[in-house]
Amino acid sequence: MMAKEFEAAGMPVAYLTTLDGLARSVGAPRIVRGKAITNVAGDPNLRPSDERALRKELINKALKALTTPVNEPTTFD
Numbered sequence: 001m002m003a004k005e006f007e008a009a010g011m012p013v014a015y016l017t018t019l020d021g022l023a024r025s026v027g028a029p030r031i032v033r034g035k036a037i038t039n040v041a042g043d044p045n046l047r048p049s050d051e052r053a054l055r056k057e058l059i060n061k062a063l064k065a066l067t068t069p070v071n072e073p074t075t076f077d
Contacts, residue, residue: 003028014062014076016040024073030065031075034058 003013007029015028018040023031034040041058042051065076 003030012066014065016058016062020075024075028073029070030068031073032058032062032065033075033077 003015004027006013012030013028014030014032015023016032016034017023017028018034018037020031020033035043035054035058042055044051046054061076065074068074068076
């Protein structure tokens with residue numbers, strides 16, 4: 001998995017996925033839970049302003065994950 005290789009090179013990675021169990025099993029260091037399998041980083045059923053807020057929330061979670069030191073796979077909700 002690329003995330004582990006980047007981490008080994010000293011670059012933190014936040015892995016956005018809805019399959020957090022799979023990400024954990026392959027050793028992804030920072031796992032950010034996405035919205036749904038079909039739309040990980042959004043929701044086409046939302047109004048545009050609400051979808052933008054959802055995406056902003058996911059990005060903020062990922063940024064928090066990137067600045068959090070971890071020693072094992074960690075899920076950020």
